[in-house]
Each structure stands twice: as C-alpha cells, then as structure tokens.
Amino acid sequence: MTGQSALRIAGLHKAVHVGFRRRRVDILRGVDLEVAGNDVFGLLGPNGAGKTTTVKVALGLMRPTSGSVELGVPGVSHVGYLPENPYFYDYLSGREFLGFCARLFGLGAERRRERVEALLREVGLQDAAGVHLRKYSKGMLQRVGIAQALVNDPELVLLDEPMTGLDPVGRVEVKRIIQGLQERGKTVLFNSHILSDVHELCTRVAIMREGRVAWSGTVDEALDEAATLEEFFMRTVTA
Amino acid sequence: MNQVVAIAVNTFKETIRDRVLAVIVVFALLMIVGGLWLGSISLGEQGRMMKDFGLVAVTLFGLVVAVFIAAGLVHKEVEKRTVFVLFSKPVGRAAFIAGKFVGLCATMAVVLAGMGVFLFLLVWAVAGEASGMLLVAVLMVYVQLLAIMAVTIFFSTLGSAILASVLGICVFVAGQLSHNVLALTRLGQNAVTEALSWVVYVVIPNLAAVDVKAGAVGESTLAWGEVAVWTGYLLAYVVVVLALAALVFRRKEF
Numbered sequence: 001m002t003g004q005s006a007l008r009i010a011g012l013h014k015a016v017h018v019g020f021r022r023r024r025v026d027i028l029r030g031v032d033l034e035v036a037g038n039d040v041f042g043l044l045g046p047n048g049a050g051k052t053t054t055v056k057v058a059l060g061l062m063r064p065t066s067g068s069v070e071l072g073v074p075g076v077s078h079v080g081y082l083p084e085n086p087y088f089y090d091y092l093s094g095r096e097f098l099g100f101c102a103r104l105f106g107l108g109a110e111r112r113r114e115r116v117e118a119l120l121r122e123v124g125l126q127d128a129a130g131v132h133l134r135k136y137s138k139g140m141l142q143r144v145g146i147a148q149a150l151v152n153d154p155e156l157v158l159l160d161e162p163m164t165g166l167d168p169v170g171r172v173e174v175k176r177i178i179q180g181l182q183e184r185g186k187t188v189l190f191n192s193h194i195l196s197d198v199h200e201l202c203t204r205v206a207i208m209r210e211g212r213v214a215w216s217g218t219v220d221e222a223l224d225e226a227a228t229l230e231e232f233f234m235r236t237v238t239a
Numbered sequence: 240m241n242q243v244v245a246i247a248v249n250t251f252k253e254t255i256r257d258r259v260l261a262v263i264v265v266f267a268l269l270m271i272v273g274g275l276w277l278g279s280i281s282l283g284e285q286g287r288m289m290k291d292f293g294l295v296a297v298t299l300f301g302l303v304v305a306v307f308i309a310a311g312l313v314h315k316e317v318e319k320r321t322v323f324v325l326f327s328k329p330v331g332r333a334a335f336i337a338g339k340f341v342g343l344c345a346t347m348a349v350v351l352a353g354m355g356v357f358l359f360l361l362v363w364a365v366a367g368e369a370s371g372m373l374l375v376a377v378l379m380v381y382v383q384l385l386a387i388m389a390v391t392i393f394f395s396t397l398g399s400a401i402l403a404s405v406l407g408i409c410v411f412v413a414g415q416l417s418h419n420v421l422a423l424t425r426l427g428q429n430a431v432t433e434a435l436s437w438v439v440y441v442v443i444p445n446l447a448a449v450d451v452k453a454g455a456v457g458e459s460t461l462a463w464g465e466v467a468v469w470t471g472y473l474l475a476y477v478v479v480v481l482a483l484a485a486l487v488f489r490r491k492e493f
C-alpha cells in the first residue's frame with residue numbers, strides 16, 4: 001500500500017445540534033488530511049480541537065455535514081479502531097470479548113482461537129484473559145482495546161489516544177506494536193497528547209485547532225522551525 | 240448472519256448473567272408457590288386455582304422481565320459506548336437490532352421454560368396430575384411476549400428506556416383488549432369510530448387471540464387453526480416492528 005494514500009479527508013465539516021433549542025455547534029470546520037500508506041501519522045491538537053470527531057466521521061460512526069472521506073482500503077473490515085477511553089462489555093472475560101470481536105469479522109472457530117491467543121500474548125494479557133472486564137484496570141482495558149482493534153489484521157489502524165492510562169512498560173509495548181504494524185506494511189493514525197511518543201513514532205503529523213488542521217507536515221519540518229516538537233505545537237495552537 | 244449470531248450470543252450472555260433477572264425469577268417462583276396456598280383456601284377447586292394463579296404469575300413476571308430488559312438493551316450499548324466497537328466493524332444497524340432481539344428471545348425462552356416447568360411440576364405434585372396444556376399456555380405467553388419485546392425495542396430507539404418500558408406495558412394491556420374494542424365499536428355502527436378502532440387493531444398486536452389460558456385450565460375449548468394463524472400474524476408483526484426499529488436506528492450517530 002506504500003505510495004498511495006490510506007485515508008484522504010477533504011473539506012470535512014461536522015455540525016451537531018444540541019440541547020432543547022437545537023443550537024448548532026460546528027465541531028469540524030473544514031478538515032483536510034491525507035495519510036499516506038504505510039505511514040505512522042500523528043493527529044495532534046488541544047482538547048476539543050476535533051480529533052476524535054474526525055476519526056469517528058472517517059469510520060462512519062458519525063455522518064459528515066459536508067466534505068468527503070476516502071478510505072484507501074476496501075472497507076471498514078480492513079480498518080481497526082481503538083476508541084477514546086474504551087469501555088467494553090464488563091460481563092465478558094478478555095478472551096470472550098476478543099472472541100466476540102473476531103466473530104464479528106466472520107472468523108471460524110479455529111482461526112478465532114488462534115487469533116485471540118496471539119493477540120492476548122501481544123498485549124500482555126495472557127494471565128488476565130479469563131477475568132471479567134469489569135475487574136480490569138484502566139491500562140488493562142486500554143490493552144484489550146488495542147487487541148480488539150487488531151483482531152482483523154487491519155491495513156489501516158486508527159488509535160484514539162492509545163498510550164493514555166498505560167504504565168511505562170505498557171507504553172513501550174504499545175510503541176513496539178505500532179512500529180511492528182509499520183514494519184508489516186500497515187498504516188497507523190493515532191491521536192496523542194504525548195509529544196515525545198509522537199516524535200519517536202511518527203513521520204508525519206497534523207495539528208488540529210478549533211475544527212481545522214492548522215498545520216501538517218513531517219516531524220522534521222516541524223523541528224526545522226522550532227527547537228522541540230512541544231515548542232512548535234505551542235506556537236501553532238496559540239498563533 | 241455471522242454478526243447476528245455473534246451479537247445474539249453476546250446479548251444472551253449479557254442478560255442471563257444479570258443478577259436482577261435472577262432475583263425477579265426467584266420472586267416469581269415464590270409467587271407461584273403462593274398460589275398453592277390460595278388454592279388450599281378455595282375448597283375443591285385447588286388444582287384450577289393453582290393453574291389459574293400460576294399462569295397469571297408467569298405472564299406478569301415474564302412481561303416485567305421482557306419489557307425491562309428490552310427497553311435497556313440498545314441504550315446500554317450506546318451509553319457504555321460499546322457501539323463504537325460494533326459499528327467500527329462490519330456490523331450493520333439491522334444486524335445489530337436483529338442480534339439483540341434474538342439474544343433476548345433466548346433468555347426469555349430460558350426464563351419462561353423455567354417458570355413453566357416449575358409450575359407444571361408443582362401442579363403435578365399437588366393435584367396428582369397435570370395436563371400438557373399448561374405448558375402450551377406458557378408457550379403462547381412466550382409468543383405474546385415476543386411481540387412486546389419487539390415493540391419495546393422499537394420504542395427504545397425513539398426515546399428513553401423508561402418511556403419504552405411504559406409504552407411496552409401499555410401495548411401489552413391494549414393487546415389484551417384490542418379484540419373487544421373492535422367488537423364493541425362494530426355494535427355502535429359509527430363509521431368513524433369503527434375506522435379508528437381498525438387502526439388500533441392493526442397497530443396494536445392482537446395478543447388475546449393467542450391466549451390459551453382459559454383452555455389450559457379447562458374453561459373452554461380452543462380453535463387450534465385460529466391460534467396458529469394468529470401466531471403467524473404475531474411473528475410477522477415482530478418482523479415489521481424490528482425493521483422499523485432498524486430504520487430509526489440507522490439514522491443515529493455516536
């Protein structure tokens with residue numbers, strides 16, 4: 001998939017109507033974004049900038065008010081998604097939940113079992129696999145969330161704050177997973193507030209602000225203009 | 240199809256592992272045993288009273304369980320944000336609604352079978368004999384509740400869970416009466432009211448038509464052909480109402 005784009009968003013607007021008087025709120029005001037195949041792409045921006053909304057519209061969880069979303073893959077069955085602050089069925093064990101997800105993709109019983117065990121190993125949850133999700137810690141839920149995003153071996157992976165809530169070991173492991181995905185030719189887009197992780201993992205970034213992409217380019221380009229990514233980020237969002 | 244089965248199995252696990260359900264069922268069984276005492280004070284009619292009372296208890300508790308679970312099924316997934324997981328995968332909105340309904344059907348089958356067999360054994364132990372008609376009556380209660388579950392799920396896609404439960408119970412009550420309403424307005428010979436009652440007749444499922452409780456306790460004989468036709472009607476009603484629910488749900492964003 002290298003070369004062609006894995007996700008192209010153009011002129012994306014999203015308005016919602018809230019409250020009793022149906023007041024219109026413009027969440028996205030013309031987002032333009034292109035993620036090249038096999039890239040690890042960082043979607044940055046202050047709280048409320050519209051990162052999560054952009055990803056949800058890209059997945060079809062929300063409908064665009066106007067503008068277009070083009071997936072560079074044949075459909076959502078080739079996409080993986082980790083929601084922000086994931087929460088899953090608390091009456092299922094980690095293993096049952098991943099089995100359920102695999103089943104949604106139509107995997108047969110045998111393939112399902114193999115895939116689930118491999119994923120449990122990959123995110124370090126073998127020991128807690130039989131425990132109900134209700135008893136999982138925040139970081140454990142985040143790990144299950146990453147595992148379910150990868151259950152279909154997706155070409156394009158969208159991760160909404162994958163490092164949040166993880167301990168240092170977990171963060172290193174997730175970074176390894178993201179790098180591993182890139183090595184296997186996959187494309188990753190992730191939201192993050194942890195700029196050091198972004199620096200480490202991403203080739204390209206986009207910085208959102210008030211429903212638009214305020215800046216996008218490579219990490220190196222950003223570092224040409226400022227000493228650190230942090231300084232560049234501050235300058236872009238306060239400009 | 241795979242998705243429907245997966246969601247149905249998951250919904251079955253979700254509802255059957257719910258502690259509130261267990262509490263309600265135990266309570267229902269206690270009520271049925273309570274019927275035993277009622278039976279003992281109505282001299283000579285012990286078996287009849289027990290069957291009568293037991294079937295009413297099965298119906299009412301079945302109704303409560305069905306409506307309250309059905310009303311919350313969809314809302315729970317939206318509120319707990321598990322819909323993100325489902326709809327970011329190749330799961331259609333219609334498959335979701337169908338899966339939720341089928342899963343609930345399985346749970347209700349377990350609940351009603353449990354209560355029905357319990358009642359049957361109790362009648363058998365006390366009266367020395369029990370007719371299979373008792374179990375058939377419970378089965379027909381199940382058919383009625385299928386329509387109520389579907390309608391409650393439909394209401395839950397339109398509004399809150401509480402509203403959906405209230406409306407679900409209203410439809411159950413109206414469904415017991417819709418037969419009579421039509422018969423009554425026909426007597427009145429007023430074209431407008433008769434047209435109106437026809438509307439009610441089509442919108443509200445005619446539950447009374449498959450009610451065989453009276454037959455089960457030996458009060459009347461049953462026209463089985465008619466019961467079968469009405470059962471087919473109720474199943475078609477379920478399909479139509481679920482399709483409407485899926486249409487409404489398709490417009491939702493998360």
Ligand SMILES: Nc1ncnc2c1ncn2[C@@H]1O[C@H](COP(=O)(O)OP(=O)(O)OP(=O)(O)O)[C@@H](O)[C@H]1O
Pocket residue numbers: 016018025027045046047048049050051052053054084
């Ligand atoms: N369904 C909704 N109804 C009303 N407002 C919404 C809705 N969803 C999002 N918003 C608003 O849109 C804005 C952008 O939200 P979004 O979750 O996309 O931000 P974000 O960039 O992901 O922020 P964070 O870094 O805090 O996760 C926020 O101001 C939020 O309040």
Ligand SMILES: [Mg+2]
Pocket residue numbers: 051052053084160191
């Ligand atoms: Mg967000």
